[in-house]
Amino acid sequence: MDQAHEAYVRRRIPRVIHYFERALTYAEEQGLQRETVLICRDLGYVYAREGALERALILLDRGLAAGESAEVVVRVGLLANKASVLTQRRSYRDSLALLEQAVALIDKTYGSLAAVPARLVQSYAGIRRMAGGLRRVVELLDMGVKPERLEVEVKSQEPPWLSKKR
Secondary structure (H helix, E strand, O other), X not given: OHHHHHHHHOOOHHHHHHHHHHHHHHHHHOOOHHHHHHHHHHHHHHHHHOOOHHHHHHHHHHHHHHOOXXXXXXXXXXXXXXXXXXXXXXXXXXHHHHHHHHHHHHHHHHOOHHHOOHHHHHHHHHHHHHHHHHHHHXXXXXXXXXHHHOXXXXXXXXXXXXXXXX
């Protein structure tokens, strides 16, 4: 995983994918659920950023299925990454539902923003902003605006492992 993260910092995408795929195979063979979920989150992010949306969805769904009991920050990352992919695919309602699920998970786990760990606060704010924007998009759809007439920009937040490497 570390080699994949380092390769991503250097923008060597084929190596990133190679290292993550090897790590995922190893983690699954060894029954390392936590690592499997982390790799699915991170590799899903990479595929989404590179435009391989179908592959990203497969990995993110795999991570969500394997990570029912994953730590909150990882589960929120999976939900937010999948919401970004669905937004790019113009599945605005489904994307909004995932973002609301992520916010509810954070709220339920920590109770107040003051109790949210620092590493999750920025994600929480970004998720709330994106959810607010998608609510407006859904309102437009409900008023009859055709989805293809809407342009929604997805601004991906840097993953935590990328900011540590810089």
